[in-house]
Amino acid sequence: MAALNIENVWKKYGNVIALRDVNLDIQDGEFVVLVGPSGCGKSTLLSIIAGLEDTSHGTLTLGDRDVTDLSPKDRNIALVFQSYALYPTMTVRQNITFGMENRKVPKTDQDKAVADVAKLLQIEPLLDRKPGQLSGGQRQRVAMGRALVRDPQLFLFDEPLSNLDAKLRVEMRTEMKKLHKRLGQTIVYVTHDQVEAMTLSDRIVVINDGVVQQFADPDTIYQKPANTFVAGFMGSPSMNFIEVEVTGKTGDITVVHHGEGEDIAFALGAARDELVPCIGDTVTLGVRPEHFRPMGEAGQTLSVNVDVVEPTGPDTMVVFSIAGKSLVGVLNAKFRPNEDDQVELSLSMDEACFFDATGTRIPGLGE
Known part of the structure; x- marks a missing residue:
């Protein structure tokens, strides 16, 4: 060796x-x-x-x-x-x-x-x-x-x-x-x-x-x-990327996606104060497909339109759109909406990543 x-x-x-x-x-x-x-x-x-x-x-x-x-x-x-x-x-x-x-x-x-x-x-x-x-x-x-x-x-x-x-x-x-x-x-x-x-x-x-x-x-x-x-x-399906504007102040950060016909706000509070230097800038929010969950679990509530449903056995892969943005979620097998349904999902922001204009991940506080 x-x-x-x-x-x-x-x-x-x-x-x-x-x-x-x-x-x-x-x-x-x-x-x-x-x-x-x-x-x-x-x-x-x-x-x-x-x-x-x-x-x-x-x-x-x-x-x-x-x-x-x-x-x-x-x-x-x-x-x-x-x-x-x-x-x-x-x-x-x-x-x-x-x-x-x-x-x-x-x-x-x-x-x-x-x-x-x-x-x-x-x-x-x-x-x-x-x-x-x-x-x-x-x-x-x-x-x-x-x-x-x-x-x-x-x-x-x-x-x-x-x-x-x-x-x-x-x-x-x-x-x-x-x-x-x-x-x-x-x-x-x-x-x-x-x-x-x-x-x-x-x-x-x-x-x-x-x-x-x-x-x-x-x-x-x-x-x-x-x-x-x-x-x-790394990851299959791969991470979802959403362009967002950083707003708010220290201890009360919100990121906003300016979509087609509507804005989607993601309230982060003090949990992501590493974004304070980016207030006023556009950054990229990255969320893994498994971070979406059926309603009833803690997280950001999103109303989405279901485009494609793909049962895989242990999971259900769902392609959906929100404010004109196509995203992919991997949810539990029992969650089986119909295509074209309007459903509510919960998005956990705890493990979300943020990337600056160069594509580099913005490290969290304490990293």
């Missing part, structure tokens, strides 16, 4: 900047997930860590070694690919031991390593099969086993579950979490799946256009997003 420090890393392809001044301090034994939209730079960063791509500027330190200019084979890093990258003509056992054979590891050590890894990953009955005889989940276990026998300082995973069906993805996610708990290895994991990012990680790196937007634990990412990009990207 080892900590990984990434300092001032840039990556340019001609005039195109793929990564811009990336700084990350990943702790020993930490599970860190890189997440962001397609083309944001997360896979490029993983390739740089692995040594498959050079940096244009910056340094990488693994443990006490500067690995910036080392070749992949000298970094003591294991990479698990999305495609599994198994040799189809070899058995599971041969796939796992292939790297050890090349490194001239004694046969007895190979046998012990395979036995230990096969028991850990529960693939003991599969050792004499070939990849074509395995399911997607079994192939992924074999790919992980091949990485584990190397006993590297750092594991890199490049969207390892994306080829699996939804049910198997959930099962493998659970297995990966258990595996990390048992091994305590340092892991950097790339995914486009927000649920994977939230459930697996100790901390999440959100990247957009080659720039790290936020690096924090899942709760902070979700509840206190650094900006509107993080707030809108």
Whole structure:
């Protein structure tokens, strides 16, 4: 195991900047997930860590070694690919031991390593099969086993579950979490799946256009997003954004949405006095879909027109409009209005976020 420090890393392809001044301090034994939209730079960063791509500027330190200019084979890093990258003509056992054979590891050590890894990953009955005889989940276990026998300082995973069906993805996610708990290895994991990012990680790196937007634990990412990009990207359905004008005075703050044909006022009182410097300005109010609740619960009362109702089983997703603004709420399954109904909802403002004109979250008092 080892900590990984990434300092001032840039990556340019001609005039195109793929990564811009990336700084990350990943702790020993930490599970860190890189997440962001397609083309944001997360896979490029993983390739740089692995040594498959050079940096244009910056340094990488693994443990006490500067690995910036080392070749992949000298970094003591294991990479698990999305495609599994198994040799189809070899058995599971041969796939796992292939790297050890090349490194001239004694046969007895190979046998012990395979036995230990096969028991850990529960693939003991599969050792004499070939990849074509395995399911997607079994192939992924074999790919992980091949990485584990190397006993590297750092594991890199490049969207390892994306080829699996939804049910198997959930099962493998659970297995990966258990595996990390048992091994305590340092892991950097790339995914486009927000649920994977939230459930697996100790901390999440959100990247957009080659720039790290936020690096924090899942709760902070979700509840206190650094900006509107993080707030809108993390969460499904994504956060609702409402333009509001800040009015009132210290101890009596109100924000007002100037909608089509009517103004909607959200009384905040003294609870959001961090907005006092913004009085007279327009800011963005961000509320999560689950912050809307059926009437009868505490919160701001809103009369809305129901546009779309989507039952999902455990919840009911409702698309509704208010003052010409379309919003999304996720409510309990028993709440089942009809489309075009006029209903009243309660909105909890306790966890609402506010963002300034640049899209940066305005921190609450005491943060």
